[in-house]
Amino acid sequence: xxxKKIASQQIISWxxxxxxxxxxxxxxxxxxxxxMSVPTVILDIKVxxxxxxxxxxxxxxxxxxxxxxxxxxxxxxGMNKIREQLGALSDQ
Numbered sequence: 001x002x003x004k005k006i007a008s009q010q011i012i013s014w015x016x017x018x019x020x021x022x023x024x025x026x027x028x029x030x031x032x033x034x035x036m037s038v039p040t041v042i043l044d045i046k047v048x049x050x051x052x053x054x055x056x057x058x059x060x061x062x063x064x065x066x067x068x069x070x071x072x073x074x075x076x077x078g079m080n081k082i083r084e085q086l087g088a089l090s091d092q
Contacts, residue, residue: 018060019046025066041067 021044026037044064051058067075 013050015047015049017045018048020044039069041069041072043067 023042024039025042026039028037042064043066044062046060046062049059049061
């Protein structure tokens, strides 16, 4: 078989985000600390993976993680930089 034909049949793609849900939680106490108030963000991102068979929907998996206020700020700063870079590329 020709390598181009084989390569065209094996399309590789990056995972694609299909849905996102989030909520803010506040931890009010624990066994070690009787009184505290720590807000966190819990994210649930649904990601569509690589299609395994022709004619079947690709698998979707859920990725869950928790971020502090500081970590969320760092993530948003990074996303803004990515958006600026993509905007600069699309303006060319």
